[in-house]
Amino acid sequence: MIRVLGIETSCDETAASVVALDGASAPEILSNVVLSQIEEHAAFGGVVPEIAARAHVEALDGIVEAALADSGVVLGDIDAIAATAGPGLVGGLIVGLMTAKAIAAAANKPLIAINHLEGHALTARLTDGLDFPYLLLLVSGGHTQIVAVRGVGDYQRWATTIDDALGEAFDKTAKMLGLPYPGGPNVEKAAASGNAARFAFPRPMKGSAQPDFSFSGLKTAVRQAATAIAPLSDQDVADICASFQAAVADALGDRVGRALNRFRQELPGKADPALVVAGGVAANRTIKATLEKLCVQAGFQFVAPPLKLCTDNAAMIAWAGIERLRAGMAEENAADFVPRSRW
Numbered sequence: 487m488i489r490v491l492g493i494e495t496s497c498d499e500t501a502a503s504v505v506a507l508d509g510a511s512a513p514e515i516l517s518n519v520v521l522s523q524i525e526e527h528a529a530f531g532g533v534v535p536e537i538a539a540r541a542h543v544e545a546l547d548g549i550v551e552a553a554l555a556d557s558g559v560v561l562g563d564i565d566a567i568a569a570t571a572g573p574g575l576v577g578g579l580i581v582g583l584m585t586a587k588a589i590a591a592a593a594n595k596p597l598i599a600i601n602h603l604e605g606h607a608l609t610a611r612l613t614d615g616l617d618f619p620y621l622l623l624l625v626s627g628g629h630t631q632i633v634a635v636r637g638v639g640d641y642q643r644w645a646t647t648i649d650d651a652l653g654e655a656f657d658k659t660a661k662m663l664g665l666p667y668p669g670g671p672n673v674e675k676a677a678a679s680g681n682a683a684r685f686a687f688p689r690p691m692k693g694s695a696q697p698d699f700s701f702s703g704l705k706t707a708v709r710q711a712a713t714a715i716a717p718l719s720d721q722d723v724a725d726i727c728a729s730f731q732a733a734v735a736d737a738l739g740d741r742v743g744r745a746l747n748r749f750r751q752e753l754p755g756k757a758d759p760a761l762v763v764a765g766g767v768a769a770n771r772t773i774k775a776t777l778e779k780l781c782v783q784a785g786f787q788f789v790a791p792p793l794k795l796c797t798d799n800a801a802m803i804a805w806a807g808i809e810r811l812r813a814g815m816a817e818e819n820a821a822d823f824v825p826r827s828r829w
């Protein structure tokens with residue numbers, strides 16, 4: 487039995503979790519405590535690093551205690567502490583990693599420094615028991631990436647955004663239209679009563695041989711459309727949101743479709759390989775439906791872990807710790823590890 491305490495503080499969620507793995511049986515999430523700071527940042531329309539760091543300092547001890555209490559495991563029975571060491575906002579990373587180091591030192595347990603993106607990449611093995619290799623689409627407020635996940639520690643980034651992250655594009659669009667933060671869910675809600683055909687927004691990168699994403703041109707097109715017809719009625723806002731969402735889904739489908747083809751060519755050997763979607767934007771139903779259809783056509787399984795586990799959380803960090811322990815890849819010198827805001 488391996489039990490790992492995970493800590494996540496890289497952005498605006500303060501989170502701790504205990505995950506256990508017993509031999510060949512399915513892993514078990516014994517606790518998963520996530521405190522979102524959304525309300526503290528809402529007035530600013532985005533995450534304010536200084537506020538985030540202070541909020542982590544205030545909350546983390548209590549969140550760790552709650553995660554241990556919920557799990558029913560005492561610290562002495564934990565095998566290792568896994569903490570996000572990057573990438574992310576450096577203030578939060580320092581709070582999480584230093585707290586983890588202190589707990590590890592006091593309890594005489596090993597510390598495992600985890601890359602936040604590795605946490606997202608391995609989540610589908612925690613939730614769905616997926617085998618390597620598989621393809622990951624990570625679409626959040628800070629990341630827009632396609633990653634070929636080939637093994638523990640073996641990740642190949644096939645595409646990233648050359649400007650805005652997709653969640654950021656949703657948030658900025660919402661802000662332009664006067665919708666509250668976080669923008670994604672509000673854009674989706676408004677889009678439900680809108681006409682997606684009213685505005686012919688660009689589909690950035692569609693058809694391009696370059697694999698990457700781009701969303702800033704789309705954002706500019708939205709701004710121009712909104713400025714041209716201001717003041718906006720509720721129906722105008724709904725139509726812009728629906729047209730924006732359709733453009734995003736279309737552009738995303740094009741990019742992901744290319745990656746599915748590449749996966750078939752470069753990593754053959756699986757009759758039904760999987761596409762995993764993760765990140766807050768994966769909650770969007772239009773985007774999900776587009777990707778699901780694409781997967782059916784391409785003969786891929788479509789795997790969307792529960793939202794709670796594919797937005798920022800600490801269960802994925804604890805699980806990445808377990809994966810590293812199991813693979814003999816837990817860093818021995820993690821006590822010396824310094825946070826890396828870019829990693």
Ligand code: KG4
Binds near residue numbers: 628629652654765767
């Ligand atoms: O993974 P996540 O919770 O956290 C970070 O990036 O830290 O992603 C948050 C992002 C935000 O930009 C939010 O606007 C977006 O995910 N989002 C959505 C939806 N729900 C959340 N975007 C589009 N449609 C949604 N339903």
Ligand code: ZN
Binds near residue numbers: 626797
């Ligand atoms: Zn994340």
